[in-house]
Amino acid sequence: MTIRKPLAVAAALAAAASLSACSVLGANADDKASPSASGTPGGTVTLVTHDSFALSKGVLEDFTKQTGVTVKVVQPGDAGVLTNQLVLTKDAPIGDLAYGIDNTYATRGLDAGVFQPYTSTAAAASDAAKHQVDDSHRLTAIDLGDVCINVDHQWFAKHQLAEPATLDDLTKPEYKNLLVVPGAATSSPGLAFLLATIGAYGEDGWQAYWKKLVANGTKVDAGWSDAWSTDFSGGGGDGPRPIVLSYASSPPDTLPKGGGDARVGALLDTCFRQVEYAGVLTGAKNPLGAQKLLDFLLSDEVQADIPGQMYMYPVSTHVTLPAEWVRWAPLAGKPFDVPADEITAKRSEWLSQYSEIVG
Structure with missing residues (x-):
């Protein structure tokens, strides 16, 4: 399944010592010096992003043709690794623009002074403003997605068992040993699911809920790939568990060739919404190029490319979604x-309590 595959958040500090990936897109990247803040846009702009960043072939080259700015991509890890890397290198930034820090980590970067203000005037800027997390416009929303429980319709039909629909259902005896989730301490969707339960049951009630999940045989994997591809029955690996934590955008990838219904469905009453942001880095060598690239991420060309390449929803309400998304991957209503x-203030405490419960 071509979908986000978050790496371990626990590797964040180790990743700060070195970058795991670096590529240059566009012509003559090494031949142009980055301009100063007072100069004109041009040269090379370095985009620091997560390891799930992807755009169709030719999209970033179009940006270079339009602006004369070449894009260099640095990918240190998932959203947690990315955030830690940006914070640890804030006094000597490793790039000009960061993309992929999400709402579970945004305030950590803001509190550390990682980003500088920039208000985009791009086509989708008004849509992005609906997801504003910072009044000084240091972060701009680019895309969003819902982390939700998914179920294997075929498995439940075969076993003549009604599918669960809510978080409460997952603790019922009939669903014992059927759920697998990635861990909150080791993956970004796992953390998002922990936050969903905190949002649902409150700061004083989520612990009891997780104790019920554990008592009901919930399996906790290190990451999304293990849960979806190995333990989940509908993810291609023919695993033993028909309930998994994934995304609302997962079902379209289980459509059979030649047509038919998606094998997997998302439970839209179990979701937590992730919003991903971009921001110009404080101390960027090419801040004008970074602003141009941020505007480009909000262009119709990039916004329309996001669902097929990164399995996230664009923030733009003007681009056309893939037809299969309209039917099989709706966003959660609430x-x-x-x-x-609150996430920033209590994340460590919550993860410590969570780890004690899940073992």
Whole structure:
């Protein structure tokens, strides 16, 4: 399945010592010096992003043709690794623009002074403003997605068992040993699911809920790939568990060739919404190039490319979604929510309590 495959958040500090990936897109990247803030846009702009970043072939080259700016991509890891890398290198930034820091980590980067203000005037800027997390416009929303429980329709039909629909259902005896989730301490969707339960049951109630999940045989894997591809029955690996934590955008990838219904469905009453942001880095060598690239991420060309390449929803309401997404991957009407500042203040405490419960 071509979908986000988050790496271990626990590797964040180790990743700060070195970058795991670096590529240059566009012509003559090494032949142009980055301009100063007072100069004109041009040269090379370095984009620091997560390891799930992908755009169709030719898209970034179009940006270079339009602006004369070449893009260099640095990918240190998933959203947690990315955030730690940006914070640890804030006094000597490793790039000009960061993309992929999400609402579970945004305030950490903001509090550390990683980003500088920039208000985009791009086509989708008004849509992005609906997801604003910072009044000084240091971060701009680019895309969003819902982390949700998914079920294997074929398995439940075969076993003549009604599918669960809510978080409460997952603790019922009939679903014992059927759920697998990636861990909150080791993956970004796992953390998002923990936040969904905190949003649903409150700061004093989520612990009891997780104890019920554990008692009901919930399996906790290190990452999304293990849960989806190995333990989940509908993810291609023919695993033993028909309930998995994934994304609302997962079902379209289980459509059979030649047509038919998606094998997997998302439970839209179990979701937490992730919003991904971009921001110009404080101390960027090419801040004008970074602004141009941020504007480009909000262009119709990039926004329309996001679903097929990164399995996230564009923030733009003007681009056309893939037809299979309209039918099989709707967003949740009322996803669970936890305020960003509360996440920042209590993330470590929550993860410590969570680890004690899941073992």
